[in-house]
Amino acid sequence: MVDYTTAAPGIHLEEFTPAGPISGAGTGAAALIGTTATLPTGSDLGKPVPVTSWNAYRTRLGEYKAGLNLPHAVRGFFDNGGTFAYVVPIKDFGGLDGALQELTRLPDVGLVCVPGLVDAGPLKDKVIKHCEDQHDRFAILDGVQDTDPLKADGPLQTQRKGLLSPNGFAALYWPWILIQDPGATGGGTLTVPPSGHIAGVMSRCDSTIGVHKAPANEQVRGAVGLDHPLNDTEQGMLNSKNINALRMFPGTPPLVWGARTLTADVPWRFVNVRRLVSYVEDSLIQGLRWAVFQPNNTALWKGLERSITEFLTRVWEAGGLFGRTAKEAFYVTIDESLNPAPVRERGEVYIEIGLAATRPAEHIILRLGLWDGGARITEG
Template identity: 25%
Template sequence: MAFFHGIEITEVSDGIRPVETVRSAVIGVVGTAPGASAASFPLDTPVLLPGHPRLAADLGTTGTLPDAVEGIFSQAGAFVVVIRVAEGADTAATLANIIGSEVAGTGIHALPLAGSVTGVVPRILIAPGFTSARAGGTANPAAAALQGVAAKLRAVAVIDAPNTTDAAAITYAGDWGSARLFVVDPHVLVFDQATATNVPRPASPRVAGLMARVDGENGFWYSPSNHIINGIVGTDRPIEFNLSNPNNAANLLNEKRVAVIVRREGWRLWGNRTTSADAQWSFLPVRRTADMVYESLEAAMLWAMARPFSRQLLLDVQETVQTYINTLVTRGALLGGKVWIDPSLNSGVELMAGKLTVDLDLEPPAPLESLKIRAHRNNGYYQELVADMAA
């Protein structure tokens, strides 16, 4: 370098980066609100309600969205992305609007645009009032659309079963085999101020709000099962429930991958499982925890892209991921996790092509679902009793 008599400071950008966990409790809801303000809630456009129900006043009082938003906020002050669609001339036309077009980005297919439009990505998806029907004995098309969008967003969709019988709920759940779908039955009863009566409403908004509340109070690695649902006065049909006897309706429905709402010291969500047939991903919080880890790491590693390969770069990438995993283990979100760079997957040819493969193992904690307590008789305590008297 040229002669320099003085002090030079150069910033070096080596070193690990902090990883921030992405928002897990953003809810995306698709529905109708014919009385809404078109300026505040334009059709097929993601609109963010950042944590307060008063912002939903412009939705009006008709359609499915007002109750859905009220149901969500009765559980928690969540971030809610609202997609309003037009009511059709009949039920079929409205359902078509709810599903929307992937090409045009309308209806349910407007949800992937939320990140660009609102700055947040919905992780819990619902379309209350439109996922229950099985027309002609076929799977529900709105639920099918939610399943596809949930896979794109690394989200889960809470879908309502038919709200008729246990058998119908089991048949409904059998239409699906995805870790992205969480089936809930029956509908809940809420007090309607307009009619001064208890009316049935889809459970999905309350369950989505409950998931957001549990995320905030406990963490995304906690199951929403066995938590009280606020603001409901009952269910549209009773679900038989017994903690100590497996021969009851709630247990059968859970076995068939239907979460239910039961009365036990309040009205509780009861059920941990998605519709996945893969045992590795059947638990809802396990699926969501893995999703949050992946999303957070993707967002955090942007800094590394386009940097020249060096030993320091490899160390920084590996240690950044490992430090985040260690943090999650400390918080209880993971049981363990390890990061490594496998030489066999990172040949000179691969590195010359600008490709780096980093391996990661991790294990989200499964929720306790079956607790067995073994009780034993011990007559030796009688001898202790007599010995105590003689002492």
């Protein structure tokens, strides 16, 4: 801005960056942390390695190795529709802190997996906390293997009691899946944790429909069976604990059959709602940088309102927000009640946004009746 205290009197021209359309932030890039067949040496250990395919991964970090979950998770991610991932190679889970610290430098990460890590302590205190703190990524967690998933003091229920994401930035999936064992001659299966495959499913839903679509009722590609086939009663109990089940029904491959987060807070109960709001927040942060250092006046407020309204209208038209009209689906407020003189003097602008997020139809209720042209007999 021109310093008019020393400028000659006259007409002055100021140029500014106009408000432009907000592009949606990326959501499907995954970070997968674990031990690789070929470990980098020196300072490269624990540093994220960008990969765009299974072939790119095995070229840089090796193929399968007995006892390693990460290679199968990476393969599952790409097989299920993932297109870009950061792989963070560590020697053991003792390197988790450093790996998560490295991920703070990568704003495009949308999903975080540590395949095979089932200890509730590190998951809650490190992985979930990382996603809560960053506020722009989602943790996909593996449930511990268990032969009796409903037993109150069993491994799975004990793990669940130790996990909580207050704002819904994590979800737990169970059981583990069966895949074709790539190291077996003449066939055979291998049991692996599902988190990498689930990350691929989420990435696939994001790219084909949108982040607002619940990543459930979706095929887990590459899975040929489940470590523990669930029945309806078992799944009902797990679902009430916000443990997302993988199921097989007659004639179907393994499917993701749950979409709940690890929170007791109803507004953040569903995976797609949490990720949709994070997507909106991240998109606005990236798309409104043009406004920083602009004159803080009503012209700026109107420009911000136009940009945000245009972006949210596109989200609503894509099915991410609920309402017959855009006005029912969201609101944007930038006025003097939010930005009085003391706020403006501090160089701050406050914007209030309300969203009516679309929630998944988790329970479809069918009312069946017998009709003979007169009376009806109904089952609720």
